[in-house]
Amino acid sequence: MVEIFDELGYKKQTCKTCGQEFYSQVDRDTCGDAPCDEYEFIANPATDKPYNLYEIQKVFREFLESEGHTHVHRYPVLAKRWRDDVFLVGASIFCFQPWITSGLVKPPANPIEMAQPSIRLNDVDNVGRTGRHMTCFTMGTHTVINKEDDFIYWEDRTIELCHKFFEHIGINTEEITFIKSWWSGGGNEGPCYEVCCRGVELATLVFIQYETLENGDKKEIPIKVVDTGYGLERIAWISQGTPTAYDACxxxxxxxxxxxxxxxxxxxxxxxxxxxxxxxxxxxxxxxxxxxxxxxxxxxxxxxxxxxxxxxxxxxxxxxxxxxxxxxxxxxxxxxxxxxxxxxxxxxxxxxxxxxxxxxxxxxxxxxxxxxxxxxxxxxxxxxxxxxxxxxxxxxxxxxxxxxxxxxxxx
Ligand SMILES: [Zn+2]
Structure with a gap:
């Protein structure tokens, strides 16, 4: 049960447009994500000062370090160096799969803060044309590898950190929504929250706690992973309000x-x-x-x-x-x-x-x-x-x- 929303003044609501459940500090009709909400930050920045991509990386790092995280340097984008199922790192969690997430190898730190260049070429045709798609983007993360005898933090602390980080960079938290959803990928699944502001998703907070069985059932796994992804290019973009994310980054x-x-x-x-x-x-x-x-x-x-x-x-x-x-x-x-x-x-x-x-x-x-x-x-x-x-x-x-x-x- 997530109690932090109550503490931070977020109320559970339902989007009148898409029907998704979400949390917000103010009453609203829509969930805050496109297409239920339009982009409302172009020429109208959402933070109290502009950050370029490297400034936001620095602020993200310093914030999480002050909250007990250890910075880990980026991994190579060539995931094939340590795993044989993918060529490229498409998200920060790829760096820790399968050896660390399965418990075979100790994590480089715990909890971890990292800004990982990630490459996704599946929508290469959109790059340059939508204002937001990139072949390579920087995923900021606070990742936690929780073991039964060494459980660090789970949903409440993750949501609290996310809320505090956005507050720290001067976003009015009344504009933030946490949309409840379910994540699955690579044989695992768990609850997740998409964190949106002014029509754009800025972060996803994933709580990996099940293995997906072949018959579709799910089985609790011993190592539970907090896998968060902050779109640092998008955060730089909404902080500058430039026409495209490319101009901002x-x-x-x-x-x-x-x-x-x-x-x-x-x-x-x-x-x-x-x-x-x-x-x-x-x-x-x-x-x-x-x-x-x-x-x-x-x-x-x-x-x-x-x-x-x-x-x-x-x-x-x-x-x-x-x-x-x-x-x-x-x-x-x-x-x-x-x-x-x-x-x-x-x-x-x-x-x-x-x-x-x-x-x-x-x-x-x-x-x-x-x-x-x-x-x-x-x-x-x-x-x-x-x-x-x-x-x-x-x-x-x-x-x-x-x-x-x-x-x-x-x-
Ligand atoms: Zn909606």
Missing amino acids: FAPVVDKLKELTGVEINEDIQGRNAQIAGMMDIEDIGDLKELRQQVADSLNLSLEDYLKAAEPMEAIYIIADHTRCLAFMIADGIIPSNVKEGYLARLVLRRTIRFMKDLNMKESLADVMAIQLDFLSKFYPEIRDSEEHIMNIITLEEERYAATVKKGKSI
Whole structure:
């Protein structure tokens, strides 16, 4: 039974739109998540001061350290180094599966605070186009590995920490909702809360306590894991109220690319786009077409005129996003190739080159990567250590790609 909601003044309510149960300090009709609520932070920041991505990482770390957590440095994005079921780290919990979550290996600390770069390529087509999707995002987490004889904390303390963190960064907690839900994945399940503010989900608090059996039943597991994920890019975004999360998180890279290409970002178009995209579940190209039509209509533009204006801006965002993802991939040991994780790196790399071509950029991919590394390595010194390696791989791959394209053309 969760008692903390009562203590913090949150009341149980039901969303009149989607029917989900949620907790809020004030009476409200809707649950706070899109599409029940619209994005209400663009040009209207939700915190009392703006944070860039690295500032929010620092504040997150310091807050949790002051609350008894130990900081753990990020893991490599190449999950294959310690597990054989996935290639890439898609969430912070991937770092602790299966060895630590099963109890075979002791956790590096407990409870843990970490900011883990996580890569998800399943909706790569949305990147740059929805204002919020990224190939690589930073999952802030406070993770707890609870054993029967060493039980650290569970739902009440987790919810309390989440509430206090958002309060700490100046979010009015009356704008926060905790939506009750159920999480399952990788053979485990348990209750969870999606934490939303102004139409956007900022964190998910998962309490892994069951094993999912083959017949669908569930069995209590001895090691119970608190697995929280804070979308640090999104938190930086709502703190700045920029038109897109890309502007909030890699502004220096976006600015340099704008300078090189002469592309201007139209904030009205991008803000409107992100707002409408926020209301939609964009799963395929059809949904993306629908989004573009809706944005064009809302701006009173023909689809053609809208695309002509939006596509160069989107290409800038895509290049900024993809080079960051590639930098982590290559620094952490992935070599582009035609198989497995190498194929994923090649896909991201070739997409980057294609969007650079769309913008008629004369610079090489290595030139653009240098901009990204300059930005990224300030916060990840290990990336600076891999700079030469990354540049060598990038240059070789770009030559290979040019040769392949040339060969294709002559055929
Ligand atoms: Zn709802």
